[in-house]
Amino acid sequence: MDATVAILLTVISAATPLLLTATGELVVERAGVLNLGVEGMMLAGAVAGFVTAVTTGSPALGIVAAALAGAALSLVFGFLTLSLLANQVATGLALTIFGIGLSALLGSSFVGTPTTRLPRLDLPVLSDLPVIGQILFGQDFLVYLSVVLCLAVAWFLRRTRGGMILRACGENHEAAHALGYPVIGIRYLAVLFGGACAGLGGAFLSLAYTPMWIEAMTAGRGWIALALVVFAAWRPLRLLAGAYLFGGVTILQLHAQGAGLFHVPAQLLSMLPYLATILVLVVIAAGPWRGRLNAPACLGKPFRPTS
Amino acid sequence: MTLILNRRLLLGGAAAAAALGGIRPIMAEEPLKIGFVYVGPVGDHGWSYQHDQGRLAVEKEFGEKVKTSFVENVSEGPDAERVIRQLASSGHELIFTTSFGFMNATARVAKQFPKVKFEHATGYTRAANLATYDGRFYEGRCVIGTIAGRMTKTNKIGYIGSFPIPEVVQGINAFTLAARKVNPDVEVRVIWASTWYDPGKEADAAKAHIDQGADIIVQHTDSPAALQVAEERGLMAFGQASDMSKFAPNAQLTAIVDNWSPYYIKRVQAVLDGSWKSHAVWLGLKDGEVAIAPYGPKVPPEVAAEADEVQQAIIAGTRHPFDGPITDRDGKERAPAGRHLTDEELTKMDWYVPGVQG
Numbered sequence: 001m002d003a004t005v006a007i008l009l010t011v012i013s014a015a016t017p018l019l020l021t022a023t024g025e026l027v028v029e030r031a032g033v034l035n036l037g038v039e040g041m042m043l044a045g046a047v048a049g050f051v052t053a054v055t056t057g058s059p060a061l062g063i064v065a066a067a068l069a070g071a072a073l074s075l076v077f078g079f080l081t082l083s084l085l086a087n088q089v090a091t092g093l094a095l096t097i098f099g100i101g102l103s104a105l106l107g108s109s110f111v112g113t114p115t116t117r118l119p120r121l122d123l124p125v126l127s128d129l130p131v132i133g134q135i136l137f138g139q140d141f142l143v144y145l146s147v148v149l150c151l152a153v154a155w156f157l158r159r160t161r162g163g164m165i166l167r168a169c170g171e172n173h174e175a176a177h178a179l180g181y182p183v184i185g186i187r188y189l190a191v192l193f194g195g196a197c198a199g200l201g202g203a204f205l206s207l208a209y210t211p212m213w214i215e216a217m218t219a220g221r222g223w224i225a226l227a228l229v230v231f232a233a234w235r236p237l238r239l240l241a242g243a244y245l246f247g248g249v250t251i252l253q254l255h256a257q258g259a260g261l262f263h264v265p266a267q268l269l270s271m272l273p274y275l276a277t278i279l280v281l282v283v284i285a286a287g288p289w290r291g292r293l294n295a296p297a298c299l300g301k302p303f304r305p306t307s
Numbered sequence: 308m309t310l311i312l313n314r315r316l317l318l319g320g321a322a323a324a325a326a327l328g329g330i331r332p333i334m335a336e337e338p339l340k341i342g343f344v345y346v347g348p349v350g351d352h353g354w355s356y357q358h359d360q361g362r363l364a365v366e367k368e369f370g371e372k373v374k375t376s377f378v379e380n381v382s383e384g385p386d387a388e389r390v391i392r393q394l395a396s397s398g399h400e401l402i403f404t405t406s407f408g409f410m411n412a413t414a415r416v417a418k419q420f421p422k423v424k425f426e427h428a429t430g431y432t433r434a435a436n437l438a439t440y441d442g443r444f445y446e447g448r449c450v451i452g453t454i455a456g457r458m459t460k461t462n463k464i465g466y467i468g469s470f471p472i473p474e475v476v477q478g479i480n481a482f483t484l485a486a487r488k489v490n491p492d493v494e495v496r497v498i499w500a501s502t503w504y505d506p507g508k509e510a511d512a513a514k515a516h517i518d519q520g521a522d523i524i525v526q527h528t529d530s531p532a533a534l535q536v537a538e539e540r541g542l543m544a545f546g547q548a549s550d551m552s553k554f555a556p557n558a559q560l561t562a563i564v565d566n567w568s569p570y571y572i573k574r575v576q577a578v579l580d581g582s583w584k585s586h587a588v589w590l591g592l593k594d595g596e597v598a599i600a601p602y603g604p605k606v607p608p609e610v611a612a613e614a615d616e617v618q619q620a621i622i623a624g625t626r627h628p629f630d631g632p633i634t635d636r637d638g639k640e641r642a643p644a645g646r647h648l649t650d651e652e653l654t655k656m657d658w659y660v661p662g663v664q665g
Contacts, residue, residue, distance in 0.1 A: 003518055003519070006514070006518035007515075007518065010511055010514050010515070010518075013511075014507070014511060017507075100380070104348060104350060107350070108350060111350050111352060112352060112531075112553040112554060114553070114554070117539070205506075205507060209507050209510065210506045210507055210510045210530075210532045210535060210536075211535070212506075212531070212532070212535060212554060214348075214350055214351060214352060214506060214530060214531070215348035215349070215350035215351060216347075216348045216351075216380065216504075217506045217507075217530075219502070219504060219505035219506065219507060219508070220505070221507070250508065250511065251511055251515070254498050254500075254508075254511055254512050254515040255515045255518070255519070257497070257498045257499060257515075257665050258465065258496050258498045258512075258515045258516055258519045258665065259519060260496070260664050260665055
């Protein structure tokens with residue numbers, strides 16, 4: 001039982017940065033914008049969160065700074081693609097490269113600085129429950145936030161007027177514009193939200209997952225988050241399940257290796273999350289659920305308001 | 308616009324390189340341009356960081372006589388060839404490519420630029436203008452294996468591997484042989500992270516090892532994340548490539564430090580005085596290429612003394628990490644008593660000694 005608890009705890013920490021980041025990107029894409037700069041924004045958040053937490057001694061301020069840093073970087077993306085109508089794919093890729101360089105520069109004097117891990121927020125009574133206590137209620141703030149945020153986004157997109165307007169911008173920006181909605185303004189807000197979430201995902205890495213700053217520490221998690229949004233077919237609840245599935249597969253294969261469970265080449269096991277993504281894409285695209293792939297119709301298309 | 312400008316500059320650089328290449332010894336005032344290609348970020352505090360320390364040592368040693376540049380985070384694919392070619396065509400006369408996966412790219416570019424001198428780390432393809440150099444890291448593994456064998460209480464040691472290439476396999480085997488020599492009950496479990504650098508995944512692998520009962524973590528990946536996990540759980544670990552005690556002041560027992568500076572200085576000197584020749588070298592503890600970091604606070608004096616003894620014996624040549632008799636875990640004899648494995652056998656190693664799991 002202890003081993004199971006230990007595994008589940010690591011799965012949660014592997015899934016959380018993916019979930020935070022992908023939730024933000026999902027909102028951005030539902031608004032019709034494709035921001036491939038996720039990795040760069042995560043790194044900006046990771047370095048800003050770490051530097052702030054170390055210099056002020058307050059992890060809470062670090063988290064705020066991380067969200068702001070991610071949002072600030074996404075504002076650059078927003079200005080270029082939404083106001084100046086630059087190509088979204090090229091700008092997003094540039095943002096990733098920019099973020100890697102910028103974060104390395106800002107963090108260079110903080111490499112190797114020790115910090116304390118983000119404190120656990122124990123909930124009274126609940127945390128003391130056997131087995132599930134530590135798993136469900138003995139986590140740090142960002143873990144709770146990631147789940148709450150994802151559920152909130154699900155509710156917002158499905159149940160609120162604001163969510164419907166946001167989706168309208170992603171499905172048919174001309175129509176949304178004709179109805180009088182400020183498409184560009186709404187997309188700016190979505191992009192900022194996505195940036196802030198990516199920043200939080202980065203902060204989870206540098207403050208909780210591996211509490212330290214080293215260059216390029218996201219190691220491709222931004223790209224996995226992007227794949228996850230597609231994997232989830234742009235639906236928040238599926239995203240929640242997907243993030244935990246991705247985290248779970250990664251951790252379980254490490255444990256299986258350590259326990260000498262299967263004698264399968266390690267490379268094959270490492271491929272599993274990606275194979276799963278491709279498989280799901282194929283099944284969705286070819287199966288009877290074809291209609292449910294529901295990629296936003298205006299995804300990645302620039303919008304120039306005509307008055 | 309920028310692109311065209313760049314291309315023009317590059318073409319100009321190529322012409323200058325062609326002109327310079329032949330007349331190096333005469334025009335000594337012109338600084339020698341040296342390029343370095345790294346697989347990771349220089350801030351990884353591991354493999355690439357140590358190569359960059361070597362580059363800085365070269366700059367310090369030769370001052371105005373050299374001009375170095377580096378490209379970091381170069382992936383081991385088509386990108387590598389592009390980066391190396393760009394360095395070669397922009398006037399760099401000596402280029403160090405510092406990862407095994409750059410081998411084919413380096414060889415191809417070396418063919419096209421016969422006047423540029425190339426040095427490839429850890430590979431085996433050579434040419435008149437392409438030398439290879441490598442560290443006998445397994446010698447360091449033999450020393451830390453001795454420490455681990457003495458220090459483990461659970462007799463389970465968690466080893467995080469990157470990829471099962473000979474260099475990593477040698478490390479695992481040298482470590483296990485040394486550990487079991489002082490403690491026959493040791494079991495070394497290997498988890499392959501399938502990456503050289505992913506702090507999160509390296510930490511997860513360390514956690515998996517610890518959750519399965521390991522009390523010492525050894526890594527052949529580049530970030531200090533695993534050490535940090537050991538520190539947090541109050542266990543023990545070894546640093547990789549550089550002294551990582553900053554990240555784990557209590558947990559780090561010691562670290563195998565890659566010290567490339569002496570080699571880089573020697574080779575730059577050779578180019579400057581015109582004596583550079585292609586070769587294949589494999590440098591170890593004796594050459595100062597592989598070094599053992601200061602012992603951590605958990606290492607008791609008698610274990611430290613024993614580790615020093617092992618190190619001295621390897622330097623003196625009285626002990627080889629792969630002294631026979633060695634049988635692999637399937638029972639096949641690999642080296643009879645009285646003989647150690649040859650370098651050739653080492654570079655082809657694809658089997659494990661008893662005690663290795665995974």
